[in-house]
Amino acid sequence: MSADRTYGQYCALAKALDVVGDRWALLIIRELLLRGACRYTDLQTGLPGIATNLLAARLRRLEADGVVRREAAQPPVAITLFHLTERGKELEPVLLLLGAWGAPLMAEPAAGDAFCTHWLSFPVRQFLHDRNPDGPPVTILLAGGGDARNVLTIEAGGGKIHTRIGGAESPDLVLTGAAQLLVGVLAGKLRLSEAKAAGLVVEGDPAALERLLPKG
Amino acid sequence: MSADRTYGQYCALAKALDVVGDRWALLIIRELLLRGACRYTDLQTGLPGIATNLLAARLRRLEADGVVRREAAQPPVAITLFHLTERGKELEPVLLLLGAWGAPLMAEPAAGDAFCTHWLSFPVRQFLHDRNPDGPPVTILLAGGGDARNVLTIEAGGGKIHTRIGGAESPDLVLTGAAQLLVGVLAGKLRLSEAKAAGLVVEGDPAALERLLPKG
């Protein structure tokens, strides 16, 4: 059935690509890294544009290759959860590095691109730092605008930064707006005032953000 | 012309994959990293299995995306050289990491796989170390067996390891044999004596190899 098209090269890179080189494969792994355990439909919403048969096929393939694990819950709940295996989690540094390489490409306008705030988790954890470790913890919320559930929570405190998909109780700062505005602000390419003028909705204390941005 | 099939996601990883996620793209970049400037036919021999029209299409695409540069020589020689741009060279850490992730997959037999000794350059430089920096430099030659030009030179000395595609004047050690035997020996999974029994041809001083392998 699965043609199992391999490069047929005895090379570590080619072997890796035989497993994760198929279209959509690394993005599926991105979702599983960012969200942890996932239902099928969670994956679909985090992977706008993927065809459902492709998602099913990739998950089967990745499972067979020991990257993904499938956990079927009991009949009463009738839910299936998809996880990364340990082997799969070892791909995280690869995704971080490849994402960092791709970061400059985010400068171009995103007209027509889909956008989920949780995709910013990796860049946020890589490029932002808590520059005031002794201060009280702060919480920042990023909201995509369109869908109220398209929200990422950034928590900083004690010199560390965490992200969580979904909202928070009482954030210090909420940024709501278009993808490029959020990214521009987080990347330090855009001042809050400029972004505001361009349509970003800023609610709360801007100092919470200043604390995380590189000096400049 | 080029349908320019993009993921349409405003995410750094997806953007990176829009550029280097196509089939064969990362392997082309591997060849350019390992060989430096390349003629079209050099790329073909280093990429067994690729269709010539695909190679041409990928090179065009990578050039348009600023990863590859094409250098046309003067009419008398009428040769075209392909390079990586600086941006392209920045992918090296990504390939190293992804290759390292794929390394365990090399344990499975390579029946029918193509094999070029120069594909071992990355693993050799990553996983071998000169454990006798004060000793005289040594040269080891890896030969694939079939084609006399399928040869990689490893030079170690002063605590550093270099590799070069092609042969050397007077190597201290020459290992000739099947892909898995070479890899098994370099990975320390196979003793020279065992590999010899399995068909590896060992000429010269085995101490040259011992110097580079992790203790054990």
Add this chain to the structure above:
DNA sequence: CGGCATCCTCTTTGATACTG
């Protein structure tokens, strides 16, 4: 030769619809 372009067949993808 070196660097492709063309033609052809086969597989994969993408979009949509449908089901236990």
Add this chain to the structure above:
DNA sequence: CAGTATCAAAGAGGATGCCG
């Protein structure tokens, strides 16, 4: 919720032809 079924369109793979 977690997929399978179907089908048109695009892409991959292989052979060969062309042109400086």
